[in-house]
Amino acid sequence: MLPSFRIVAYYHTDDNEVVSDSVWVDVKDSCMGSLRLEPLKRASSYEPSRLFGLKVTGDPGAVVGLVAVDKGVYVLNNKHRLTQKKVWDTVQKYDTGCTPGGGKDSMGVFYDAGLLFKSNMAHGTAFLPELKCPAPSRRKRATTIMDVTTSFVSQYQDQLQRECCLDGMRNTPLSYTCEMRTEYISDGDACAAAFLHCCKELETQRAERKEDSLILARSEEDDSYTDSDEIVSRTKFPESWLWLDVTLPACPRPNCDTTSLTRNVPLQDSITTWQFTGISLSRAHGICVGEPLEVVVQKPFFIDLRLPYSAVRGEQLEIKAILHNYTPDPITVRVDLMEEEHVCSSASKRRRYRQEVNMGGETTRAVPFIIIPMKEGKFNIEIKAAVKASSLNDGIIKKLLVVPEGVLVKSSQIIILDPTTKGVGGKQEVTLNSRIPEKDLVRNAPTSTQISVTGREQVSTLVENAVSGDSMGTLIRQPWGCGEQNIAKMTLPVIAATYLDKTSQWETVGFHKRNEALQHIKTGYQNELYYRKKDGSFAVWWWSKSSTWLTAYVAKVFAMADNLVVVKREHICEAIKFLILNAQQPDGLFREVGWVYHGQMTGDVRDSDASMTAFCLIAMQESRTQCAAIVNTQHYSLSQFC
Structure with a gap:
């Protein structure tokens, strides 16, 4: 049995011409043998940590591999799951035919069917250099599905009050009242009202719970509840388990089609849907991937x-x-x-x-x-x-x-390893110093050093790895710090997510990392708004003077993040408007109206009108999509340099 086959028909005419045609027939992607998984006792759901009876039915004497996978694992990436279709697709690669049927001429019919035709009355087929068809180059998609999805989300602006309410319910280590926290809201009266209402409601609920806990403390034991010591807690939550090989019994009688066996396996503690998958291998029918059995594990x-x-x-x-x-x-x-x-x-x-x-x-x-x-x-x-x-x-x-407390410190050192000339007996030893002062180490905390070694034997490989998905995964970090530190750290997940979206390389770092990256971008976005002034500018601290460079940098990063998460347009456009109205001079140049605290962010370049003007123009150009209709003077500002 094959995944597909071709029927070729031809005949000779009186003038020795060959007339031919072919048709390609696809066969249903099913097993040559059989494999079926089913529960011993059928139920709509099963309880965790209980024994589950699994019945395996298939070809006599076949070896069956069993695995159970949390269905949630397949939500982000389902393409690596083994199916019978993938088995036949692999076999299909050895098809010497090239088209679903027909051909450009009579000889093309034979050629495209993977056949060689020779006759003393007609010319034959062309030479087939290898037993496969020439693969046409595939054009890369201009955008990914994730790009399209996130771009639609970024168009909606009606979630502001929801976000403000959520911020109001966040716990803060500072002992500020709801009214004091509301004074820092700069997103309008509607946002402030939502923030205050949700904050006050949560404050009331916390007070009620505190009173209830005092009442409960007086009489902690209550016979109407199950004793806490008798409750067994769930602890095992694997993504996959079982990983069991079983051998189906031989035929108990002549000419039987299938045999069965049963296994009792303890279900894990997760409340989820498990997909039990079986893969059998028999001498008579080859490999067979059975349909997965879904087992719902739930409690009322x-x-x-x-x-x-x-x-x-x-x-x-x-x-x-x-x-x-x-x-x-x-x-x-x-x-x-x-x-x-x-x-x-x-x-x-x-x-x-x-x-x-x-x-x-x-x-x-x-x-x-x-x-x-x-x-x-x-x-x-x-x-x-x-x-x-x-x-x-x-x-x-x-x-x-x-x-422990502290931040990750990375130190790059170049060491030339040449044991032949710099070693003794073919062995070279090098002592590395972490260069971290002892005063900077966290007291009463263990320290660890991670060493990453990159060889330079092949420069092309080194360059390729520098922009690979694996290296981009290291940029997914949570932003924190002042206005300058936070936006600099927010840039890392923005660049990583944008690059991995464009190149479809999330698989290399893990698809779950995308949600983590988007959450870090949202965190950085919310943190940066704390340093935003009423005129749309940004400063290193909320009480500091606004900075031209920082405002342009924030607008630039927010414009990039707008394609990934929901960013309010006015947070971008009012920053651009501030640059035009407050930082641009009559001659078109942009000058720093404040100061940049972390000089390394600007490359330690100060008092340079040319670099500042170029940086501001780049920020304005990259935010043109969001702000062309809002900032009317933007085109004029750009035209002075065009």
Whole structure:
């Protein structure tokens, strides 16, 4: 059996002409043998950590490889999943034919079908240099699907109040009241009103929860709930598991088509949909990739714990336990945050912190907790919850990675390794100094040094790796710092995401990194707005004098980020307007109206009208798409130099 075949027909006419034609027939991409996965006991869903009966049916004596993969893994990238179609597509590559049928002439029909025709009454086919067709070059797409999607998102401006409300509900380590925080809002009255309303509402809810916790503390034990010690927490959340090889039994009787076997496997702790996939290999029918079996693992009530990837020692964090109630009835839930050594929380010195929440039927609710990790390392964060007057309960444990304070310091050193001339006995030893002063090291914290070695044997390979997707992945970092530091660090994920989108290389760094990059861009965008003045300019600190160079740089980066995340047009265009009205001189030159604190950002070039003018013009040109209709004088400003 083949994935496709051709039928070629021809005949000779009286004048020795050959008339021919062909047709290509595609065969359904199915197995030559058979393989089927099915549950022993069918159900709409199964509970985690329970045994699951799996029945495997296929060709007698076949070896079957089994794997279970979280369906969520395939959301971002489904193209590497093995299917029977991919097996046949690989076989199809050995087809010596070139077209679906027909040909440019009678001999072309044979040639395109991969055949050689020779006759003493007609000319034959051309010589086929190799057993494959010449592959036509494929044009690269001008834009990716991700580009199109993000460009549509960036056109909408009606999410401002939602973003302001979300900012109002963010926790801040500063003891500012909601009214004081509202004074820093510069996005209009509607935004300020949304910010204040959401901030006040959250403040009220926190006060109510604090009062409830005091009441609960007086009588912590309640017989109407499942004892917290009896709740077993879920801890295993792999993306794939099983990885099992089984051999189907031989035929118990002559001429049987299939045989079966069963395996009881414990389901993992994840609340998800598992895709069980089987790949069989038999002597009689070759390889067969069966249809995946989807197994839904769910509980009528469960917890989803949201933790950051890492936290800095001493950093105040808000973690959220997401409660899911899939029952149709309203419930009352007791939620416990368990005590963990070296993690300061409301549960410290009291074994657990307990509170009660109410939930409606078929709803979801987030329960926040504040924690402060006090030591570096990995620590268990455990949440338990029980439903009142019910046996429904759940517990979950996830690990939080805590890193010491400080920033990553990179030092580049060029070392020539030539053991033949610089070594002893063919061995060369080089001692490297990290060049980090001892006073800059974080006290009471372990230090680690990572060394990356790049050889220069092939310069072409070195240049190629410098702009590869792998190297771009190192630019995906979270922005922070003052107005200058933040926008400089925001530039890194903007450039990386733009490059990886244009070149379709997200696969090299991981598709999950794109969401991380976009989140860092949003964080940098929101951070930078803190240093924005009412006239649209930007400064290193909000109380400092505005800077021409920094304002142009922010406009330039925001214009690039507008293709990736939602950026308000006025944040770009008012910055350009500031440059035209306040920094441009009558002769067209641009001058610095303030100062740049970090001179290395400008290459330590100061008091240069030419470089400043060029930099501002580049920023204006790159923001023309967003601001051509808003800044009426922009064309005039550019025309002075065109």
